[in-house]
Amino acid sequence: MDINNLTSDVISCVHEAGRFLQKERLRIDEADIGIKGPGDFVSQADRTAESMLKERLLRILPGSVFMGEENSPDVSGGDGWRWIVDPLDGTTNYLQGIPIYAISVALEDRRKIKSNWGDITLAVVHLPELDLTFDAIRGGGARKNGAAIQVRQISDFSRVVLATGFPFRNKDVVDQYLAVFKSMTLKVGNIRRIGSAAVDLAWLASGTFDGFWEVGLKPWDIAAGILLIEEAGGIVTDFRGGNPLENGWIVAGSKNVYDVLFEVINEHFPERIFI
């Protein structure tokens, strides 16, 4: 099995799920929307999109296993290939009619696991409403709608634009988060809060954003974006320089922006308070 040849199949599968989400978006019945946790809504469309993706992705790569947001995630499972999938990242945007949400699909190679995670080998992030598809293969670069992308190398910090997400699931660190926010606000040109980590990471890979940090993300929010950024020449780690898949506390950027963000984060998150 040559993993390099899977990308076009994965893209077509993700596009199909994207068309489904767009169609469902037009007829969401408020009564179908359950509350999973504070600020974290999940819709019927979300669950159906995940089932569609699971069925097709497992068929694309026989013997692979699947980890998804709605699919009783089995973090330890599998010793071969594992799909790590968020069928709808940016659920609040989706429900509110803000056209920035994404489907995120990563393929993890668990044949050589370091700690709990193998290497992410293939990544696709698709924004259905904006008709943008990002993909990457480990060692094969990253693309936006088929054209090669690179992180933006920028030295003038007054032109740096960061992205972040607010810690709505980790309210206990809101003070530390805001201290980082304040410090970075004083250093950079601007900061955006888009509402989808998968989109933040894809847009960092393609030079729309120069840096990103957030706490408390899940593996399916970031697995694909991590590979996009690495293949686009950027850096992405957790708050201590380790693998962000381990804890979901993530900092990323082009080299010089990452260095500054990392230092500021370490100043304000002095103890290991990962949850």
Ligand SMILES: [Mg+2]
């Ligand atoms: Mg998500």
